[in-house]
Amino acid sequence: MKLFQGKIPENEFMQMREDALQTWPTGQDVDLDDAIQYQRGLPDSMNFARKMYEADQAKQVLLQPRAGVALVEEHIQLLKYLEPECDLLPTTIDAYTRLNQYNEAQRGIEKSKAAGQSLLNGFPAVNHGIAECRRVVESLSKPVEIRHGTPDARLLAEISFAAGFTSYEGGGISYNIPYAKKVPLEHSIACWQYIDRLVGYFEEQGVNINREPFGPLSGTLVPPFASHTVALLEGLLALEQGVRSITLGYGQAGNMIQDIAAMMALRELADEYFQQAGYKDYELSTVLHQWMGGFPEDQAKAFSVITWGGTAAALSKATKVIVKTPHEAFGIPTKEANLEGLKCTRQIVNMLADQEVPETKQMLWEVDLIKRETRALMDATITLGNGNIAEGAVRAFQAGVIDIPFAPSLANPGKMMPVRDNHGAIRILDFGKVPIPEDIRKIHRDLIQKRADFERREASFQMVIDDIYSISKGRLVGRPR
Amino acid sequence: MKLFQGKIPENEFMQMREDALQTWPTGQDVDLDDAIQYQRGLPDSMNFARKMYEADQAKQVLLQPRAGVALVEEHIQLLKYLEPECDLLPTTIDAYTRLNQYNEAQRGIEKSKAAGQSLLNGFPAVNHGIAECRRVVESLSKPVEIRHGTPDARLLAEISFAAGFTSYEGGGISYNIPYAKKVPLEHSIACWQYIDRLVGYFEEQGVNINREPFGPLSGTLVPPFASHTVALLEGLLALEQGVRSITLGYGQAGNMIQDIAAMMALRELADEYFQQAGYKDYELSTVLHQWMGGFPEDQAKAFSVITWGGTAAALSKATKVIVKTPHEAFGIPTKEANLEGLKCTRQIVNMLADQEVPETKQMLWEVDLIKRETRALMDATITLGNGNIAEGAVRAFQAGVIDIPFAPSLANPGKMMPVRDNHGAIRILDFGKVPIPEDIRKIHRDLIQKRADFERREASFQMVIDDIYSISKGRLVGRPR
Amino acid sequence: MVLGVIGADCHAVGNKILERVFSDAGFNVVNLGVMVSQDEYIDAAIETGAEAIIVSSLYGHGEIDCQGFRERCVERGIEDIILYVGGNLVVGKAPHEEIITKFKAMGYDRVFTPDTPLEECVNYLKKDIESHRAENGKNHQY
């Protein structure tokens, strides 16, 4: 796959589809006309894009869990069990499918059948194929999204949309950098141009499909400007291929002011860059992920972290919140634990539904800071791309302009090092080659120095390690022990 | 008992003690010199007043559970189990002891022994007597407070202080109005003048004992000005008798801004009234009670409410927070559930320890409103007392100047009716005879009207009922169903 | 009907709501409020000729306070009166069935945990009073 400039022409696209559908036998069953027919037959209440739009208009916060198991029947039971307590349903895909290892996934299915319990960490939708996936969708009455982490998710997308799923998480950057090691960025971005084009095709036929770039990336001390840059680039790439319903995401960092400011900045920056690029006809919504880093093992403490995530979502008026569970630190949650996460979140989101956080100087300062930082990265990327966003993104990673903390991909520079300031907001200890202007660097340096002074130690990698563990050990700022 | 004006003279006080100690055989064992000796022998780390002072200076939030069971051995086990996860320990007294029904308490002890489990809802300290109570204190290494709800708690106080407990919750108003039906206010206030005088005596001997008026009252939609007025009056009454370490309390209402503002106002009003009355040498601290009204039955939801209480405590920098448990809606918690409440609270309090809420116009407006309201009640009460706070308090209740929502006491006017506004802050639907000035009444009326308009219904008692149930049913504002 | 919270229990909020709900449902409610002794209920029932006594207990001592209530009614000559009890009846968290069995054994006609919708109780009471009246009609030939 190679990068495209602008919307992929239909005939070229249709040729590419032939190849993609070959990669596993179930791909043969995809028929685009049938898929569109099927999608048109679904009620509006099961359309993810519609639901997100309405919630955004009503300033509601919708709840969505993560959930996926190996076998269809079990998966249906799981989703039906969660359905009453959530607004949007997920189908989380297993890690083999994410890497297109459909043979391993098949082994996982067999072993799970034999063991009488799921041995996969998600639902292998490609292996199950369209008919089985439609069974899932038809068992439910709320919109269902495919959530995964797949660099090359073309076949999965084809099968998902044909099966009636109406939202698709991911992006060429956000589903590569944190999820893969050796996949070239050109390849994953091109694959996702294909997927966005597929969504664009459905949109052309009047079928709305929601797209959601994956906001939290590595989930570990990611500063807002880094994830916002990726979200904006993937948003632009999606709109370019004809996507209309776009949900930009952010993973809670833990400091209330920074989190609310980040959500405000994200929305404003999106409108700024999308409109600047000439897009008008898009439906923007946002998603906040409850704390995505290491969780405390104690369940009572986990509930506290979950509630704090719900608080951030409610106070920042996110369109939806992705909910964690009290089993997070251990393993794939039981359905009961999953439901508990939803109930806990529902309670706080509802208790805060009628409350408002007044804008303060500090908040607006933080919004402005995040915007200036993000613009620095965005503008450098756009310049590098010379009019081609996809090219720009690839070159930005090569040049170290974008750098995601703790990401495994070899395409990631891995030089930038984040650390919390004395109030727990994420700042940058080492910028690597990220082109943040000097006046802003000084702000970061000073804020980190305040913490160093307070803790009477140097800001160093040890401080970063302490921050990685901090929430799981019961704090926000990783103070020396 | 009749009301005193000013500090009770020592000789008169000593005579009164004779009577009080007669009311149950274990009273005979109280020897004041021995008690002071014993208290002096306890390490500073077990002194409640010291711990509160230090936390206040360091702006720390301390955690305290509620806990008490019928039998000594069991009670020790319970407190030892909770000790590692809290900073301050409680000993919650059973309801018979609270009403001086020591015979019933004795029956409860016997029945509990027979049943092999506690059939009392607290620890009957009077019946157990000094030696047994000392066994409790000596088994622990953190300060322990007696928490109860006793209109006439003289004997309990004598035994508690002799046994080494170093803090005592309650007051002549706050332990009558919400806890009793027919006890005259004159009587309970006089009893608590005695108790405060006893604490004053210990203070004269250099032994610090912390006093904590019970802030939340009926725990149900109590507006800050009502509980603040009671807190200030009981604070003044306590200081009058020689108390030095005083902790004023407030029960979380649920609206973030109102709660933080209430805690700010409480501290400022206390300094204002205490200093105006000529007191300088007191140690003021504050306590926030996590939501004291009806809890959701679902435990995941209860954790959410608990976390929100921890949030309010942390953001308002309360000196301590009284922690609820996930069993709240059902019954006295198991020790495991109690520990879970603490762990959940610890996590949020720690995660917020380094965060600050900037003061906003809205917050300061709310602080000012609460202050003006409270001053209206305080000034009317002081005027009614004509220089005698105790008299003033009694007359204020008679005149309807002070009125506590949903309190069972016949001494309570019961005319004032609270309701939430459209953001969930507690406002007043019907002021009864409470002397809030007309300009402030208009503010309440307008705010309530906004909610009525939003809900397209009249503000009425049905709205109040909906608010009573709201948090237990999963919201803050009781919207029509 | 007579309503109240038994024993040394001061929980007043639920009581105020119960008063309201039963009144709205057309019952003639004599509300004794909180901290009501067994004899106070019975006195009020006899004075007003009530057909039912509705006991609440929230604070955990329900098991102790509620014992012997039926026997006391028998002694005082209102053995037939409908006796309901509800609230947080025991100390701690126990299975609903266990609580219901325990209090039915004490002679309460119906036992309610806090999560029962109040309309349900209202309907039961209407039904029970009707069938009671019918029965009494038969037995005592008024």
Add this chain to the structure above:
Amino acid sequence: MVLGVIGADCHAVGNKILERVFSDAGFNVVNLGVMVSQDEYIDAAIETGAEAIIVSSLYGHGEIDCQGFRERCVERGIEDIILYVGGNLVVGKAPHEEIITKFKAMGYDRVFTPDTPLEECVNYLKKDIESHRAENGKNHQY
């Protein structure tokens, strides 16, 4: 020692910390990062003459990915190598003992859940390497 996250697992954070902790403890760490196959570990171990292979698995497929590792080591001629495994080894929440038994049966010398303090693991490894050296000294008479 050779370090890495096995299979299709992308969890990179713990791996970076393990590298740091073992290096600080004086080990010579060859870190293969995430997504490492059994043969990649073994290749690296043979190339560098490593005395131990430290396997992480976080993502839940540990049970599938880790099977047959010891057998593969035997095949490739490093049957004696110390094999540790740790992380969120199975799908879901299972009792620690169960997990440990399962992975010990697969031939891992020690099995760690995420809550083990890393110092403990470092100490075990030092001990195991020593006794290994001693044994090897005895058996093979180097």
